[in-house]
Amino acid sequence: MAKQIRLNAFEMTSAMLNSHGLWKHPDNVRTRRYKDLDYYTELAQLLERGKFDAVFFADVIGIYDVYKASRDPAIREGVQVPLNDPAFAIPIMAQATKHLSFALTVSTTYDHPYAHARRMSTLDHLTKGRLAWNVVTSYLPSAARNFGHDEMMKHDDRYELADEFLEVAYKLWEASWEDGAIVNDVRRNLFADPSKVHEINHVGKFFRVPGPHLSEPSPQRTPVIYQAGSSPKGRDFAAKHAECLFVGGPTPEATRSSIQDIKNRAERYGRDPEEIKAFTFLNVVVAETEEEAELKFAEYSRLWSGEAAKAQYGGSSGYDLSRYTDLDAIFEYKHTEHGQSRAASLTKDAPKKLTVREVLGSFDRLSRKFAIVGDPRQVADGIQSYFEATGVDGFNLAHFVTPGSLVDFVELVVPELQRRGIYKTDYEEGTFREKLFGPGKRYLPDHHPGAKVRTFPV
Structure with a gap:
């Protein structure tokens, strides 16, 4: 069977993401409804109808205030502000679907691994193992100030902290509770066996966490790890930790080269590069005819x-x-x-x-290089060409008008990709990690650094 495209919907729990200025479009329902529970239910059901693998929730902590040394342009234009916490949308969307998975962006810079580990275990439980964590470090000066710092932590230092943050999280998820710790034996008056619940006793440069973890093991224990890093430090971090990575480049050749570089680095960490999926960004303007698609693009350009x-x-x-x-x-x-x-x-x-x-x-x-514009066949041609030229495993699909752009994609492009045999017609069963890597692979593989902290079999 031909390699099939994987798709995430690129989302944010804000009035706008990166479709700058298009909050003014009359069909941009998201602008008015991003605070509405029903919006997320309907969005989840649409994406599952389109057989999307996951919804990917981007997030930032702070306001974009570098341009003109002011917060005003970002606030005036709704640039990822106001912004709600995406974690709370996930259980709502999970309840409305069976297969759609969820990638949650959480920064390691201003969080703590002890609290974070419980939050992610909870979401993995509530979604029945359909959770991923997009690991980021925070770069906005306003975030640093609001967390009590005079200035941002330096770029490379943020990655050093992130590496230890993940080490602590792995220990909590993988090495604290054994599989048989929950006994639930009324006769013996034993709900959980204390001998199977372990402290992690982590002492490092940034964190001291004795443990144990507050949550029992979730379906995946560790959520699927997403990461995007293009600097040398970021590529090393992705090579060590990422199961799904985000890459980009000015040309297909550059994108392919970036993927191969990170996979080569992963091998040096003792990892299997075949168990790393690569994604890049995609934007589409599609209509029944090329002429209609061009009119849409012109309208979006006018509002940009x-x-x-x-x-x-x-x-x-x-x-x-x-x-x-x-x-x-x-x-x-x-x-x-x-x-x-x-x-x-x-x-x-x-x-x-x-x-x-x-x-x-x-x-x-609004540059055309950021979007494939055309009828369903033309758009599918563009996606397939880039997919084959770069070696990516899939795309993070952005959208100019929400949910209209996603509806167009599901109704017009998905059937064309399915006819070509490069997009699934149904979901596989299992957790998100099993859907990505195969049946029975619900936990981190043994070659992953998170698996190496285990002191008992899982």
Whole structure:
């Protein structure tokens, strides 16, 4: 059977995600209903009808306030603010579905592994093993200030902390409660066997956690681990921990190269690179005819907000584009403690040197390079071509108008992909990890560092 595309819906529990300015579109239901339980129920059922693997909840802690040294552009344009906690949407969506899984973004920078481990175990229980954790480190200055810090932790130090954070979480999930700890024996007056519940006694540079874990083992014990990292430190972190990684590049060849580099690094950690799935971002404008799709794209372009795009880029890269006044100067890379892959995307990773004028212009218009536009056959051609050229396993599908863009995709593109044999017609049974890697693989594989902390069989 041909390799099949995996799909996540890229979501956020906010009025807008990255469709800058499109909150003004009259069909953008999300703008008005992102606080509504029924919105998430309906969205989950739509995605399961389209056989999506998961909904991927992005998240940030803080407001994008680098551009113009102000929070106002982000607030004015609804750039990922106001923003609710995505964890609370997951049980609602799980109750409305059977197979759809859920990837939750949680930062290691301002959380604590003891509390986090219980939260994730709870969600894995409530979803019957359909949970993933997208591991991120936080880069917004406003987040640092609101958690009581004068400045952000340095980029590489954030990854050092994250590595220990995961070590603690793995110990709590994998090495604290044995499978047979819950006895529930009324005759012996024994609910749980204390001899099968263990302290982890972690003492490290950042955390001291004696344990034991507060939750009994969930269906997967450790949720599926997602991660995106393009800096050298980020790639090493992904190679060590990620089961699903997010990659991108200016060309299909660059994307393929990034995937192979991380898999090569994973081998050096003693991991099986075949048990790492790679995803990249996808945006689609589709209609019954090419002409209708082009009209949609033109309408989205008319509503696009360059100010919102610059505000989002400023927070993620650390570059305040309002300070670049020499329009003919080359837009050069400079180190920041923000997201280094974002900073590099228009500088050292760009196919050619860009002027400040070109960079500013790229934010002021909706570029076609960010979307496949056309009828169902044309869109499926574009997806299949990129899928085969890059070696990715799937896509994080964004959407300009919600839920309309997703409805269009489910009704028009999914059947075309299924006809080509490159998209599933039904779900496999099992936990999310089993759906990704095969029957019986509900737990971390033995070669993963999280599995190596186990002191008893699972």
